[in-house]
Amino acid sequence: MKFDTSGLESTASVFGTAGRELVDGFAAAAPPAFELPVTKDFDGFQKEAVQMVKPAKGTTTLAFIFKEGVIVAADSRASMGGYISSQSVKKIIEINPYMLGTMAGGAADCQFWHRNLGIKCRLHELANKRRISVTGASKLLANILFSYRGMGLSVGTMIAGWDETGPGLYYVDSEGGRLKGTRFSVGSGSPYAYGVLDSGYRFDMSIEEAAELGRRAIYHATFRDGASGGVASVYYVGANGWTKLSGDDVSELHYKYYPTVPTEASEPDQMVEA
Amino acid sequence: MSKQQARFEPYDFNGGTCVAIAGADYCVVAADTRMSTGYNILTRDYSKIYKLADKCLMASSGFQADVRALQKVLGAKHLIYQHQHNKQMSCPAMARLLSNTLYYKRFFPYYTFNVLVGFDEEGKGCVYTYDAVGSYEKVGYSAQGSGAKLIMPVLDNQLKSPSPLLLPALDAVTPLTEAEAIDVVKDVFASATERDIYTGDKLEIVIVNADGIRREYAELRKD
Numbered sequence: 001m002k003f004d005t006s007g008l009e010s011t012a013s014v015f016g017t018a019g020r021e022l023v024d025g026f027a028a029a030a031p032p033a034f035e036l037p038v039t040k041d042f043d044g045f046q047k048e049a050v051q052m053v054k055p056a057k058g059t060t061t062l063a064f065i066f067k068e069g070v071i072v073a074a075d076s077r078a079s080m081g082g083y084i085s086s087q088s089v090k091k092i093i094e095i096n097p098y099m100l101g102t103m104a105g106g107a108a109d110c111q112f113w114h115r116n117l118g119i120k121c122r123l124h125e126l127a128n129k130r131r132i133s134v135t136g137a138s139k140l141l142a143n144i145l146f147s148y149r150g151m152g153l154s155v156g157t158m159i160a161g162w163d164e165t166g167p168g169l170y171y172v173d174s175e176g177g178r179l180k181g182t183r184f185s186v187g188s189g190s191p192y193a194y195g196v197l198d199s200g201y202r203f204d205m206s207i208e209e210a211a212e213l214g215r216r217a218i219y220h221a222t223f224r225d226g227a228s229g230g231v232a233s234v235y236y237v238g239a240n241g242w243t244k245l246s247g248d249d250v251s252e253l254h255y256k257y258y259p260t261v262p263t264e265a266s267e268p269d270q271m272v273e274a
Numbered sequence: 275m276s277k278q279q280a281r282f283e284p285y286d287f288n289g290g291t292c293v294a295i296a297g298a299d300y301c302v303v304a305a306d307t308r309m310s311t312g313y314n315i316l317t318r319d320y321s322k323i324y325k326l327a328d329k330c331l332m333a334s335s336g337f338q339a340d341v342r343a344l345q346k347v348l349g350a351k352h353l354i355y356q357h358q359h360n361k362q363m364s365c366p367a368m369a370r371l372l373s374n375t376l377y378y379k380r381f382f383p384y385y386t387f388n389v390l391v392g393f394d395e396e397g398k399g400c401v402y403t404y405d406a407v408g409s410y411e412k413v414g415y416s417a418q419g420s421g422a423k424l425i426m427p428v429l430d431n432q433l434k435s436p437s438p439l440l441l442p443a444l445d446a447v448t449p450l451t452e453a454e455a456i457d458v459v460k461d462v463f464a465s466a467t468e469r470d471i472y473t474g475d476k477l478e479i480v481i482v483n484a485d486g487i488r489r490e491y492a493e494l495r496k497d
Contacts, residue, residue: 037284037382049383076439078409083423086403086411088437107409112377151381231439247441 046152058227060189061091061102062197062217063158063169065182067204069238070160070167072100073214075189075222075250076230078107087230096121098241099137099161104187105154105174113155117141134161134168138178146176156186162237189221189228196220207236211245219257222250285337285385286311289472290322291421292333293459294389295433296399296414300452300483301391304459305333306421306467306494308475318475318496327352329482330365330392332372335419336406337385344384347375365392369402369410376408383407387418391482399482412438421466421473428462452481460492467494 039045061074074091077084091103093114101117103110120140124132132140138159145155155174162168171179171186183201185193196217205213211234218232232253234245292305305322308315323333324345332348334341351371355363363371369390376384383406390402394412403416414435417425436444450458459479467474477492 034378034381046381049381076437080405085405086413088413088439089411090439106407108373108377108380108405108407111373111409112380153380231437233439233441244441247437247439249437249440 043152059091059104059187060185060193060218060221060225060228061104061158061187062185062190062193062214063102063160064184064197064201064210064214065167065169066202066210068207068210069162069236070169071210071214072102072158072160072235072237072242073211073218074102074233075218075228076233077222077228079227084229089230092233092235094242095137095159095161096131098131098163098237099134099159100235100237100242101141102158102160102186104156109153109155109174110157113141113144114157116144131163133163133165134159134170135163135180137161138168138170138172142170142172142176142178145172145174149174149176158184158186160237162239162241167237185217185221187221187228189218189225192221192224193217207238207245211236215246215248215253216257219250219253223254284382286339287336287385288316288338289420290320290335291417291419291425291463291466291470291473292322292335292387292389293417293425293429293462294333294391294401294403294415295429295450295455295459296391296401297450297452297455298398300455300481301393301399301401302452302455302459302479302481303331303333303389303391304463304477304479305335305419306463306473306475307478308473309338310472313471315475321478323478323480325487326368326390327362327365327392329487330363330368330390331480331482331487332388332390333418334386334388336387340384341386344375344386344388348372351375364395365390365400365402366394366412368392369412372402372404373408373410376404376406380407387422389416389418393482417462419473421463421470424466424469425462428465429458432458452483456481456490463492463494 037045058079063072072092076089078086078089093101095101095118101114121132121137153174157172159170169181171184200213214234215232222228229250231247232250233247235242236245289310290306290308294303303323307319309317309320322335323331325331326348352363372390385406388404394400401413401416402410403413404410415429415433463477474494475496477494479490481488
């Protein structure tokens with residue numbers, strides 16, 4: 001009797017992937033099938049659809065490796081065109097207890113593909129009886145994004161984690177790029193964050209110093225970039241997995257870094273007599 | 275000069291606004307009942323609110339044909355879930371399902387702007403707000419649609435709760451009572467109707483609490 005794996009199939013296979021060859025019975029191993037619009041001008045249609053739908057984007061995220069592990073920090077603003085659609089977006093996505101992903105670019109694209117990556121990482125654990133490496137996880141994501149290259153996905157993400165080889169950090173984007181590195185910042189506010197991050201970085205910092213550097217870099221980016229703001233979250237990834245170190249409203253951070261000097265009560269400005 | 279050819283335009287914009295507020299033991303979702311196309315009003319009596327599960331409702335504005343298709347697809351998926359699991363879908367599960375359903379049409383989107391309301395696993399009210407391609411977030415209140423830009427600042431002013439991202443965490447549920455929340459909703463819609471041509475006619479308010487689901491109507495300006 002053939003081993004019955006029908007209970008492992010997700011209902012997603014009923015819609016869209018029906019009739020596809022199941023690879024070892026795991027329908028989720030194949031990338032999801034997307035129905036495409038029937039049109040001669042696919043790119044023009046996508047451009048118009050994106051302009052009409054205005055998916056939420058805009059951001060500052062950063063991550064860097066240092067002596068004790070990895071620091072990951074991000075703001076929490078999402079903008080749809082010029083409208084701030086949310087000030088409380090979770091841009092640091094918890095893929096599993098020892099790996100984090102950051103969100104920059106299209107919010108739905110990042111959320112969906114990180115969720116999908118989390119599923120794949122879990123399947124890898126079940127199939128191989130050990131955790132997936134950061135190298136492997138970032139490659140899985142990069143290959144998927146490469147296969148959708150040119151179709152208008154907007155994803156600029158960093159995969160940060162701690163595996164058998166120690167701390168790992170990769171930058172992956174929707175053009176199909178994948179870079180290993182020790183220091184990255186992604187998003188519309190990244191130039192400002194790089195300025196603070198690069199000048200303050202040392203490899204041997206304590207966890208508190210590193211977290212403060214990440215927090216300050218995000219704060220300065222939110223100060224100068226209109227598409228970044230909200231709450232600056234800072235996570236630390238160490239040998240025991242990730243922990244959230246802080247979440248501070250950036251307007252409160254402003255007054256912490258630049259406190260207003262109290263002045264004596266003075267005469268209100270004199271109105272010029274006509 | 276090249277020949278102008280008739281093209282199939284798959285989308286339309288029917289206007290309308292939806293608002294949702296979550297409380298400690300209730301949630302309120304409201305939408306106006308005007309459906310427009312261009313400068314014409316197609317009907318003054320169109321409900322944008324749909325019941326997905328026992329304690330889970332969705333309100334959607336944007337392109338109502340896509341909204342109707344989305345409601346049917348979610349209803350069908352929920353029915354299959356009930357057959358397979360012998361229970362209703364919880365609100366957080368339905369929220370994830372809606373996100374995935376929207377994203378599966380990433381390259382030919384549902385032109386819908388949704389808010390989902392219901393109760394979370396602890397029995398507290400929750401609101402999930404979406405963009406058109408499925409990015410979603412659990413919030414204490416939300417407005418979507420043509421009047422959202424007029425309404426959200428007022429809700430931020432009246433209901434602003436601490437961000438769930440703050441650490442140490444502060445309690446995020448709005449302290450308003452059910453009656454106060456309904457009053458806020460009526461007030462914001464009255465204001466949005468004044469300045470948004472696509473919002474008006476009638477306001478449909480649905481309140482979900484421990485006693486069940488209740489529906490109220492309020493008149494809005496019809497001009």
